[in-house]
Amino acid sequence: MEFSKIYMVRDALKRVMDDVFHYEAYEKKNKYIVWQEETEANSHVADNKKDVQVLQGSIDYFTKEDVDENVDKIQASLEIMGISFRLNSVQYEEETGYIHFEWIWEVS
Template sequence: MLSKLNIIKETLLKVTNKVYHYQALKADDKYIVWAEDSEGSSVEGDDKKINQSIEGTIDYYTKEEFDPNVDKIQQALIDACISFYLESVQYEEETEYIHYEWVWEVA
């Protein structure tokens, strides 16, 4: 499972070095937080697990409208053959961040 998670981290580091796992402590503008959330699709046979995928989220925080890193994140995921979809885009009034959230799955 850990090798699958390393793919996520290494892919995101191609976009920025501000990549955090679970939470970003004292991070400033333009940073990524990623986390594994659960098992995704799996294949079982002969009373055992044959293949397991892991599902999680990537959250990108920026104060720049139309930030080019949004496209860079998606392209990095495509280039790494990581399945994903854009879950939401929100403006957080309290922090003034635009918050993008993707759901990913690796097998």
């Protein structure tokens, strides 16, 4: 078990764009990604010890572009890196003008 496996998510996102932040975006541009680990998912225990640890988190992509090719690129990069994910929500934020995509990811 290695907690550092979460950095596979960062690496997958960096394949799409450079503006990738962990927990909080420091430089908000027209497009940026924020990712974070949040919890342990359905891990496997055997012989009174953790056999497989599954870590779960989220990815938030913010864009002001109505049809943004990075959405497909993010999903493709996660697939290439073998990261399990699901699109959790898509929202329009009136105050900022951003379209906000949120994915839930898991790595083991």
